[in-house]
Amino acid sequence: MKERNDIGSFDAILDEKYGKIGTPKRDEFHREACAYCVGQMISDARKQExxxxxxxxxxxxxxxxxxxxxxxxxxxxxxxxxxxxxxxxGLKVEIVKPVM
Structure with missing residues (x-):
């Protein structure tokens, strides 16, 4: 198998584009990404119903x-x-403590 040199870290890409974790720009990106994901879950569930x-x-x-x-x-x-x-x-939310 041929080794691929074009594969990198997604975190490195996000760091370059939005800054390191904990910076305001990266935090804003994270909030927007979460809002989009939640919206898509709601949309999918609504359509399924x-x-x-x-x-x-x-x-x-x-x-x-x-x-x-x-x-x-x-x-x-x-x-x-x-x-x-x-x-x-007809969905439910489950709040659990993460296992560390």
Whole structure:
């Protein structure tokens, strides 16, 4: 097998583009990435339930535009709304202490 020299560390790429872990720019990137991932999980679960954004919004007491912005990762819902969304989609949140 031929050795590949073009494979590098993803952390090194992030360090170069956004700064080291703990820097404001890297922290902001991390927050945005998490918001995007959560939005995609909500979008996928909503579609799996064959529910429109409007239907989800009505169930949780908000509007379609707000659900759309959450799904795109533009905004993060507050904790109360997040749990209402999770419940409306038939999901559950499990909070566990990491094993070290």
């Amino acid at each position: 064959k529910m429109t954004q409007s239907e989800l919004a009505e169930k949780v007491g908000t509007n379609k535009t707000y659900i759309s912005r959450i799904e795109k990762g533009v905004i993060e819902p507050g904790v109360g709304l997040f749990f209402r969304i999770i419940d409306a989609l």
